[in-house]
Amino acid sequence: MAVYGGIKLFAGRGSVNLAQAISKYIRIPLSGHDVIDFPNENIFVRLHSSVRGQDVYIIQTTSTPVSRNLMELLITLRTLKQDSADRVTAVVPYLCYARSDKKDQPRVAITARLIADLIEAAGADRYIFLDLHAGQIQGFFSVRGDVLTAFRILSGYFAKKKKKMHDPVIVTADLGFAKKGRNFAASLGCSMAFIEKRRKGNKSITEALTVVGDVDNHDVVIVDDEIDTGGTILQAVNTVKEYGARDVYVSFVHPVFSGSATERLAGLPVREFVTTDTVPIPEEKKALLGSRLVTLSVAPLLGEVIRRTHEGRSVGELFHE
Amino acid sequence: MAVYGGIKLFAGRGSVNLAQAISKYIRIPLSGHDVIDFPNENIFVRLHSSVRGQDVYIIQTTSTPVSRNLMELLITLRTLKQDSADRVTAVVPYLCYARSDKKDQPRVAITARLIADLIEAAGADRYIFLDLHAGQIQGFFSVRGDVLTAFRILSGYFAKKKKKMHDPVIVTADLGFAKKGRNFAASLGCSMAFIEKRRKGNKSITEALTVVGDVDNHDVVIVDDEIDTGGTILQAVNTVKEYGARDVYVSFVHPVFSGSATERLAGLPVREFVTTDTVPIPEEKKALLGSRLVTLSVAPLLGEVIRRTHEGRSVGELFHE
Amino acid sequence: MAVYGGIKLFAGRGSVNLAQAISKYIRIPLSGHDVIDFPNENIFVRLHSSVRGQDVYIIQTTSTPVSRNLMELLITLRTLKQDSADRVTAVVPYLCYARSDKKDQPRVAITARLIADLIEAAGADRYIFLDLHAGQIQGFFSVRGDVLTAFRILSGYFAKKKKKMHDPVIVTADLGFAKKGRNFAASLGCSMAFIEKRRKGNKSITEALTVVGDVDNHDVVIVDDEIDTGGTILQAVNTVKEYGARDVYVSFVHPVFSGSATERLAGLPVREFVTTDTVPIPEEKKALLGSRLVTLSVAPLLGEVIRRTHEGRSVGELFHE
Amino acid sequence: MAVYGGIKLFAGRGSVNLAQAISKYIRIPLSGHDVIDFPNENIFVRLHSSVRGQDVYIIQTTSTPVSRNLMELLITLRTLKQDSADRVTAVVPYLCYARSDKKDQPRVAITARLIADLIEAAGADRYIFLDLHAGQIQGFFSVRGDVLTAFRILSGYFAKKKKKMHDPVIVTADLGFAKKGRNFAASLGCSMAFIEKRRKGNKSITEALTVVGDVDNHDVVIVDDEIDTGGTILQAVNTVKEYGARDVYVSFVHPVFSGSATERLAGLPVREFVTTDTVPIPEEKKALLGSRLVTLSVAPLLGEVIRRTHEGRSVGELFHE
């Protein structure tokens, strides 16, 4: 076992509740630090006590306000590093810009690689992420880390529910997600269907075309990695309904819920929206979805991995053995 | 326009014919260099004349013999660099290890990132690749370059043939390829279907399960980025046939044809195997497939991009404007 | 003279007007690019035409909204770089976090160094800055560039006005600015005085203590590099007034004007606020200060330096010979 | 607490006495190593015993002979690093070239940044410095470390003496030092004054102009970070005397004493020269100043910080809590 200093957890302003849940799970108190927005909007970070020689974890998601949360993450990483921490791990439950992961048109950047470069430039020695949009994004990083998945948490939920459902079919609303959808279906022993759509331009306008596969008279679980504006899901739900689906469930890891996504979702004929707490959901958005919103916590998963990382124990065996 | 020295093309031993075709297309002769396998298997590279101040392109695929071809690429890159070339571009029609692009099981490496690191460590200033297994692999590189696609060449072929076909359906044998298959179908105005399969372990044994979508009484074009052992394609062809497909075509960019792939393919009820020359196909393998093998050349595409790169002109507009 | 491709100017959203003025001054049109805030707040940048082989300048200040403007700068730099520009220069009229330039208390970071690292990580080959809070910040960068000063523009203004003023004395409100204040005074041939104050904690509350030097019955020009909340200036103005100053002028390069700074300044017995356009001032803030606000443009200075940088001509001689 | 190997101290030839004092203070013997000037002036360093896996501190000032002392530091760092030390800390009580910290004229380098780059290139993992000319120099380093101040040692000396002095005023001879002078004054509860001067060209000729503030009939303590040729101090002393100062003390951290500085100082009407041992003072120079030279040792400070660094304990709290 490698020997690092004591473990220290810090909660960024983007992940206050999740960090507390992790802290509680692994029974290590959060360390204190000030994060102040100066009047000129420069973010100021000051640790309450020294982290010299420590093994430090900063938990900060990069959802809205995205630029500020990201800058806070970078400044906190640098602060911890410069204060002579032995090792600093960026725990980012939701990584922004992950959908800009390839050059699918000319004259744009692979912004996700830039984000990786910025996190490394800031001083991260390791990272812990959850369900990156594409597994290849891990290859954008030169430092090492762990990319975890919360899909087992989601599929575990449906595994328990499955008996009461009508021969559920797993549906993916995005063909880029087809393979992960298949794995989801396989873990539940379900069949699957696909929705073919095309996304035109950058205006997030989607158009569902057709269902490939059979959903008629089945319960349907539409799965995706995140819900952003909800436009894709809206079309998917309507489409499967047109094709004769019975109850529809929507399951996704990251509740990004941009703009009026929750308003849009609230009006859909969906039994449950099953998601996690990688992105904090404001109370008013929660209220719109009411009891149909099921939020499963990733805190035990992140806590377990943080503990194993600190102790130099295998993370892989947590999932595979 | 940026000013570099004169342009120089070098042909690696893995791409002799393709490099000659490119040379002919852009009317720039290949520069001479010795590549010798010493008795101790160390590869020795010596340029016939100086490349000091030149803008140099080394064309070398990394198909079989993979390790030797890759090492030759790395040593040639270093030789060109150390000889004070102004800029060295690695033109790699087929990039090895591109399928090792994510950590889909614990305790393995993202080898494609390693390959990117090696190419950069050797001294490449730029790269030109064709149809990487995943677009994200471009994000593994710190140096800049162009990732091109030969799918337009393939789809152009079928566009001409389409009228004579029976309402062709595009089928992908691998769900990870679903999105690219959709684009292929869209460019031809065809509908599509998917084959669900699962690949178990690392033994390249695939098992086709079912066709999602309709192929009955249709001509079918199965598309993929490469054919390796041919196992996946074999199952796909048999499956669509079981589901009532009429004529079956198989189209793919990289004819890797590992082991006895061509023997396996030769026995299949396939009208045509439509591919490119990113990987050289040995004469005996060609003979097995006979006239059913249609090889379209990527030389004009690579030649055009090399010319534009040298002249500092847009490559993107070649494809999008 | 070094030969680069043609010159291209891009205007970030933080410096639209200034970039237009520069474009007009050097008679080179701004190049087009889309900058879109996606619903999930991810910033999307796409160039209208290729910059391959070009010598590119992106003009983007990093004032409010600071995090967004900085991220836009970083993403635009990466986009230009990845699109194969030959050289990318970050022209940042006002650099955020420049006051976090040393570790003046434990457990904080030198955030200005982080900003330097981020700009370099994003792909800047050069930089052009104006009046960094401390000249040493230039040493935080590994890439090369030019740090310019607009103080000559400000002192030139007072040089013309001086005859009509009552034996003006230059006053610095911050001892850290004493040396630059002395240079300002020397260039005008004025005497100077200092205000001793201490800044407590991070709450931007300043307390002017005393004037060291003589201001009684003199016109006073208070100089500083920037006005943030205006608190320091407020105390300075009041203090020199208490010590018998006649007309008071305030001159500074960067009109940051955080929070209710302009409201605060508007109530002060100040004849003129003489500043530049490194930071855009919203119309409503301009209105508050009315004709007392004198804004001198740095566009000719930046334009001249951009031109010389492009042509490989000396920038230093612009100032010193 | 981070676990490193045992601690090892090495004394460079520039800091023999100080290193011994540190060694004595923290009760850790100096490790042996040969440092030989070969006839061809190449410096040869050989350790007496292995430092593999150890936490090593090399104490070496970079005062005269500057180039040799610096090269010895770099070679020793590399030797320790290459011998597989776990961590090598450069303890440099006086860092050369720190005054070349910004580009205050065209066509010169920021040499202090070069020095930082050289120290890092040589292999230093950390640094410990004392009173850099500007705090921003810490931002020139990519590796981490501690910049300490000896001003508390100096101010502590005057705090004890203060009662017997005539209402002492703190005076800075250089406006660039105004802020630090203010802190010095604040810690003693004294008022302060400034001397305005201008340094012309590179010939170290200074010209004191005037005293801003009141020194008449006060004892005066002139403070600065170092005395180089003594020219600035000479003018400062004469100026405050002209302005009516009573007893004059001069206090500074680094007794660089270049050329005939001590001869020049010896003739001044100064009660005491209060300094430290960051730079060794030759016996003949000591003799010239006699009992007026008060040298306070930084050994306890450096020793304490070395101990805390080794043990992974906070250094900041040593100063602030």
Added chain:
Amino acid sequence: MAVYGGIKLFAGRGSVNLAQAISKYIRIPLSGHDVIDFPNENIFVRLHSSVRGQDVYIIQTTSTPVSRNLMELLITLRTLKQDSADRVTAVVPYLCYARSDKKDQPRVAITARLIADLIEAAGADRYIFLDLHAGQIQGFFSVRGDVLTAFRILSGYFAKKKKKMHDPVIVTADLGFAKKGRNFAASLGCSMAFIEKRRKGNKSITEALTVVGDVDNHDVVIVDDEIDTGGTILQAVNTVKEYGARDVYVSFVHPVFSGSATERLAGLPVREFVTTDTVPIPEEKKALLGSRLVTLSVAPLLGEVIRRTHEGRSVGELFHE
């Protein structure tokens, strides 16, 4: 002593027997990992259990098949690194391309430097090598490590044998080896002679010219660092025989034995070929040389150094004290 995690040894396919001997010597079992050549010749490496936080040694020679063995080394290094090992040491008993260590003709690369760069790019934190062709190659590496010599093992063998020999003379067949030959002779207390030859071009044809020194009526030990094709040795043996040598021994560290080297050697009038196991010798080659082939194991040497490296103890004292 530095504290790393537990020690783990891995055996590459190029050094199976040697790794087992080392494992046995230091009583640490080899860790399991799969190394599979996929049908497309991509090498796949998967560890059987996690090495997170461990101190890992991969033992892999880079003799034939050179490119594959090197690629396997690089991929295994990356796999170990990416699996979060604390430290990964490349133990390479025979380093390929070491003879390409300088630019002795224009337009070639220093390929040994490339190999160093590749090993570092792959993730090695340290290295352990044996008898590099030139000691300077160690300077090609930025990471640290140990370069050992097996010449003591060889000379120890002759020291025991010496009494029975006829006043043995040490002969070097290559002038570039003269100095090491001298050390070999000195350790045995023998005189020495040189063979002058010139190697023309890259075709490994050598031509022995003359013996400088006296071998007449002496037993002769020809020493070299490796035998590649055996051509140099063949000429050397014949030449010393022509000059009157009695019994001839050939001693060398690395039995590379390229092509038909062993056939060539088998026919020579040589009493013994004394070498080591840094390169595995196939059984059929062993058979050709029969009992004249004396193979001394480097396993105790490597095992001892691995143990000391792990424990943070001096390696140098193993050889010099």
Added chain:
Amino acid sequence: MAVYGGIKLFAGRGSVNLAQAISKYIRIPLSGHDVIDFPNENIFVRLHSSVRGQDVYIIQTTSTPVSRNLMELLITLRTLKQDSADRVTAVVPYLCYARSDKKDQPRVAITARLIADLIEAAGADRYIFLDLHAGQIQGFFSVRGDVLTAFRILSGYFAKKKKKMHDPVIVTADLGFAKKGRNFAASLGCSMAFIEKRRKGNKSITEALTVVGDVDNHDVVIVDDEIDTGGTILQAVNTVKEYGARDVYVSFVHPVFSGSATERLAGLPVREFVTTDTVPIPEEKKALLGSRLVTLSVAPLLGEVIRRTHEGRSVGELFHE
């Protein structure tokens, strides 16, 4: 041909005469710059005019005063780089520390690698060196450059003289130089002999043992790369004389002449000391050797290579075609 800005030559203080000779040879005037030793021994470099966009060559040997000359080189490199030169080439006729090129004893550094790292850290884009102690040192550099040899100049001198000599034999005084000596002999068509010696410790005491080969009644040319203290040469001369040599010549590239080397040499029975001007020889040392000292200039060689480097023309063909 690559296009750089105009060419600029700068003469460091260590190579004033040589730089002038080069300037004259290629008809490009030396550019002006101030190099000042401040009283505190900090070296100050300021260019007289801008080098922005230029292709710059700084000619500076690193012989005595070694540390100062090296530091001046590093600071000048950084100054040229920071002033935005397009390319900076370090032309170092004699590179210090080149004999510390391998780890031939434990607990020392490969200092030559450190020197390479420092030159690169300072900002050199290329290098031009002459006769490095070992060709492998070129592999210590990551940037590219040319390592030239002056041995043709030396051998050319003897080629003209050869007819008048008595069957000259080439002798090397150091076995590490045997191979280069052989090449020297081969180019003259001479036979050769070796002197076996051992250098003990670091005290430069050498002890010649014996001549291997025949020198009796021959003229002898002792060749080496440099003369340092002259101790090795002294013993070599005496030894070949003992063995019956007639006239003795000593030829070497670098006249380092440390300490009282010239006094020592002056007393030897040597006809001529044939060397070059890579190291400036003080007049008093020249006087001691009088007309026996033959100094051949490397200026045409360096000038030619500088010109070709600037113009992007082959350097290799200068020597090999």
